[in-house]
Amino acid sequence: MMKNVKLDIAKTGIEISADIEAKAQAANALLHSGKGAGNDFLGWVHLPSSISENEIDAIRKEAAKLRSKADVVVCIGIGGSYLGAKAVLEAMSDPFKLLHKEQKDPTVIFAGQNISEDYTAELLAALKEHSIAAIVISKSGTTTEPAIAFRLIKAEIEKRYGKKEAAERIVAITDKARGALKTLATQEGYPTFVIPDDVGGRFSVLTPVGLLPLAVAGVDIAALVRGAQEMEKATAEGVAFKENPAAVYAAVRNILYNGGKKIEILGSYEPKLQYINEWWKQLYGESEGKQGKGIFPASVTLTADLHSMGQYIQDGERTLFETIISVAKPAAEVLIEADGENLDGLNFLAGKRISEVNRMAELGVQLAHVDGGVPNIRIEIPEISESVIGGLLYFFEKACGISGYMLGVNPFDQPGVEAYKKNMFALLDKPGYEEASKAIKARL
Numbered sequence: 548m549m550k551n552v553k554l555d556i557a558k559t560g561i562e563i564s565a566d567i568e569a570k571a572q573a574a575n576a577l578l579h580s581g582k583g584a585g586n587d588f589l590g591w592v593h594l595p596s597s598i599s600e601n602e603i604d605a606i607r608k609e610a611a612k613l614r615s616k617a618d619v620v621v622c623i624g625i626g627g628s629y630l631g632a633k634a635v636l637e638a639m640s641d642p643f644k645l646l647h648k649e650q651k652d653p654t655v656i657f658a659g660q661n662i663s664e665d666y667t668a669e670l671l672a673a674l675k676e677h678s679i680a681a682i683v684i685s686k687s688g689t690t691t692e693p694a695i696a697f698r699l700i701k702a703e704i705e706k707r708y709g710k711k712e713a714a715e716r717i718v719a720i721t722d723k724a725r726g727a728l729k730t731l732a733t734q735e736g737y738p739t740f741v742i743p744d745d746v747g748g749r750f751s752v753l754t755p756v757g758l759l760p761l762a763v764a765g766v767d768i769a770a771l772v773r774g775a776q777e778m779e780k781a782t783a784e785g786v787a788f789k790e791n792p793a794a795v796y797a798a799v800r801n802i803l804y805n806g807g808k809k810i811e812i813l814g815s816y817e818p819k820l821q822y823i824n825e826w827w828k829q830l831y832g833e834s835e836g837k838q839g840k841g842i843f844p845a846s847v848t849l850t851a852d853l854h855s856m857g858q859y860i861q862d863g864e865r866t867l868f869e870t871i872i873s874v875a876k877p878a879a880e881v882l883i884e885a886d887g888e889n890l891d892g893l894n895f896l897a898g899k900r901i902s903e904v905n906r907m908a909e910l911g912v913q914l915a916h917v918d919g920g921v922p923n924i925r926i927e928i929p930e931i932s933e934s935v936i937g938g939l940l941y942f943f944e945k946a947c948g949i950s951g952y953m954l955g956v957n958p959f960d961q962p963g964v965e966a967y968k969k970n971m972f973a974l975l976d977k978p979g980y981e982e983a984s985k986a987i988k989a990r991l
């Protein structure tokens with residue numbers, strides 16, 4: 548049985564009924580049968596097991612080229628074309644990497660996930676001091692934020708290295724045929740990786756969308772995929788309900804939601820996992836938040852947020868439940884030393900590892916929150932490593948598919964994100980929006 552994700556629902560106080568169990572199993576079977584809503588976007592279900600060694604090799608080869616040419620690689624994308632790579636990269640990185648004088652891997656930084664002029668200006672200024680390359684990612688190939696960033700980065704690369712060399716330093720990841728980015732990449736002769744038609748952005752971390760930037764940064768992408776493959780097996784159709792952590796997680800969420808718990812807070816006591824939270828928020832928010840339904844996905848990083856959000860979680864509106872990713876084994880060991888004077892009164896901790904204190908914080912918080920009416924789901928992972936994180940990502944994806952079907956929505960579309968785009972284009976006088984422009988300006 549899969550041990551890389553251990554789910555503990557004891558502190559939710561919930562007994563899963565046979566009825567809900569059957570619903571979760573049916574939802575999983577529906578994903579596998581390909582007969583449910585949004586069934587043209589189910590490519591992610593078997594993605595881990597269908598990635599070939601040749602594909603991994605091709606990604607690694609392209610990554611090696613970028614690594615040889617640049618010490619900073621700008622990865623341009625937003626939403627699902629950004630968060631997966633960012634999440635795994637943060638999880639696998641030393642947060643103080645840039646303070647070390649020796650850099651063995653290029654620095655992967657992100658752009659196109661905002662339209663901030665200051666972010667852009669500061670990025671362009673910092674790039675001046677480095678050799679650069681870029682990976683531009685957009686499934687639709689038409690998303691405004693990354694398109695603006697790419698226009699600027701492309702110009703910078705061309706100005707510095709010339710058009711021919713730019714085609715050696717820019718890689719595009721997009722649809723196989725459609726979109727402005729595909730047209731541009733073909734015209735400019737950029738190496739291109741394809742995002743499969745049947746894999747939506749928020750489920751694309753295990754395609755080149757996530758794998759290429761991660762390989763550039765020196766992350767072991769084969770191990771990441773291996774972990775996801777194991778989880779694919781552990782959550783497959785036919786696995787007994789209690790043995791399938793994705794089905795159990797989806798079932799518990801469903802019960803909590805129907806019992807009035809409308810907000811799920813994902814948290815961890817390892818700050819490296821902060822962007823896993825962000826990735827998870829898009830995954831669940833875009834998949835379930837529709838037709839007036841869905842758990843609102845929120846997140847905290849602990850213990851930091853106990854000193855900001857702790858009061859509310861303990862004592863505010865009782866519409867919350869909490870899911871904690873608990874890491875069993877830290878990679879390092881740091882002891883708290885005894886101090887002869889004990890002026891800070893901390894000698895009661897002398898000889899203990901920092902992780903012991905962190906663990907007691909976690910256990911103490913869990914009980915406090917449960918006592919305060921916040922049910923607690925605990926997801927234990929053994930360590931932060933590529934294969935474990937690969938498994939965790941797939942676990943969340945599979946549970947999201949099951950959960951969305953249990954909720955009765957199409958988990959694979961996101962019609963609601965178009966409303967702001969329409970307004971923005973109208974306000975910016977995009978050709979084709981003349982009528983909408985007039986109407987919206989009258990409302991300002």
Ligand SMILES: O=P(O)(O)OC[C@H]1O[C@](O)(CO)[C@@H](O)[C@@H]1O
Pocket residue numbers: 625626627628684685686687688689690693748749833961964
């Ligand atoms: O990869 P693309 O097409 O640029 O889209 C980026 C993100 O924008 C959205 O389409 C929302 O507008 C997300 O679903 C997606 O992950």
